[in-house]
Amino acid sequence: MDIETRIRRRRRRGADQTLVLDYDLLNPAAHVSEPNGRGPIVERVLDHLDPAFDESLPSDVYVWGPPGSGKSAVVSALFSRLEAPATQPRTAIRTTTRAQSAELPRFVYVNARQANSEFKLYRHVLDGVTDGDAPTKGISTDDLVSELRSVLSEFVGAVVAVDHADEFEPSPTAVRSNLETLNDPISTVLVGRTPPSNVDGFGDIAEIEIPGYSQQVLIDVLMTRGSSGLTQDALAYDQSRRIAAWAGGNAHDALAALFSAAVIAEDDGVQKVRSEDVTAGIDTVPRGGTSLGVVLTLPSNRQRVLRAFLDLEADRRSTVTATTEAIADSARVDLSAGTVKRILYELADIGVFDRVTTDQTTGHGRPPSRLEPRFPTLPFQKLYEPH
DNA sequence: ACCTGGTCCCGGGCTCGGTTTT
DNA sequence: AAAACCGAGCCCGGGACCAGGT
Missing domain, CATH: 1.10.8.60 (Helicase, Ruva Protein; domain 3)
Structure with missing residues (x-):
């Protein structure tokens, strides 16, 4: 806390x-700093990372399991400890050429829900390695890469955990190929819920399966x-x-x-x-619905739209068109009706809403559908903070 | 044939960091 | 120094087009 x-x-x-x-x-x-009852899994992940404590890099690994099985809990708890000490305990080992104490790789945790593009991935890694002053826009991806390269070159290597790697855009595979273009000794810990056989390139590396x-x-x-x-x-x-x-x-x-x-x-x-x-x-709470982690990392205007939606009376939710107009009129959002409509459909597409076709027969045209939230709405209302 | 809902896509504006000019 | 400018990523707006009904 x-x-x-x-x-x-x-x-x-x-x-x-x-x-x-x-x-x-x-x-x-x-996530809490000490996840309950996941000790054996923490141990397994640490086993795999073991070379990192001996001045070398572990191989890539894919940590996977069903939703809500504690993948993020374990990996984020682990990495928040590992990230912290920039200076490692001094060992007796010193290289003969350089009077420099043995350095261990840097650990970085990145959430692919926030870092869901090439540019953002580099930016979040840079943020994790430095003190969080990486630019959010205004520079080219190439410039960002060379910036990151020069920072990384000061370390013997890095272990990068990419949480929710299977949600990365344009594809999960791009996580590894993007990190490879850095031309740096980097070991990745990929985390996701998709079975390794269903993700290109994830089946070729070591895996740690986490049960529910x-x-x-x-x-x-x-x-x-x-x-x-x-x-x-x-x-x-x-x-x-x-x-x-x-x-x-x-x-x-x-x-x-x-x-x-x-x-x-x-x-x-x-x-x-x-x-x-x-x-x-x-x-x-819809069983197996969209998780709060997804909803709360949506861009601010999408969260606004969601929040405005939850204010609506049932009759304004009867069709997407009615909902669109109501939200566009809401004081919470300042977007055109066209944009609200597009956002609503996009949110339905990623599973935040269910689209239910109504039995309403207006006579002409394609029958409309209405939107039903498919995420925990009460927690979202309490945790939502406009920004 | 006609109508409305749903999907897809991309141009342009906004905002920012870096660079050049004043 | 300060200001003007430039180029980058991201987001909004909205048009073109497709789907599914009477």
Whole structure:
């Protein structure tokens, strides 16, 4: 938990915040520093990275598993530790030619959901290696590459973790080929949910498969998060067990359901998460839907459109056209109707909405469809921050 | 034939970092 | 120094076209 989180937590306290202490601690997309029950997997990843602790580079590896199985949790927790020490513990080994202590490779974690283009990939790697002052635009990709090359040349090599690598544009394969053009000793840890046989080039490298959470571990995850994010004893074991049973090993869905149940309970002004809150919470979370991590990393205007959508009454949601007009009129967004329409269709395309064809027969023309959110809406409303 | 919804694509404007000119 | 300029990536707007219905 960073300082900002701690301060926000204090600010929110008091008033009517009696049940939920901090929504961020229930956020499925925010990972904790010590993931529950994933010790053996951490160990396996570390085993593979072992050469990096001995001044050489590990081979590339693909870490994969179903959604909500803790891939990001493990890799981001691991890399946040590994990234930190720029100066390595001094060893007795010194090269004879140079009076320079043995250096270990740099570790960098990149989220391909944010870095989903060649330019952004380089930019985020550069950000991770330096202190985050890489330009966001205004320079050419080539200039960015040479900048990155010169920075990387100061290290013996780099281990780059690319989370959600299978969501990279234009193709997952491009992650590796882009990093190869840097002509630097780079080892990649690719992370994704697509089986290696279904991604070009990912089947040729080492793999670490992560299974979904067992129900017992998932209950532990829920209880741990619940006890830090909610007031004391607000979450009963039985409620966690129900959520875990429903979530079927998907920690994202489980946490989203807990989050939603907590929102509903708090809006009702109660001190504990009741069984009915869990039922209602589960009801609002689509199983296997689009994860909050995807929704919360969308460009700001798309999130605005989404937020405006959630304000709409049911009758404004009856068709895409009606929804488009309503959102274009909303004070939350400042976009033309044409753009809103395009964004809505694009969001449906990536799975943020379901398109349901209505039975409404207006007579002429192609029958319209309406949009139904396919992501955890209550957590999104709470975590959404206009920017 | 005609109508409306849905898809695809790309030109141009915006904003930024770097470079040249004043 | 400061200002003007330039070229880059990203996003918005919107037109052209296709799909699916009466």
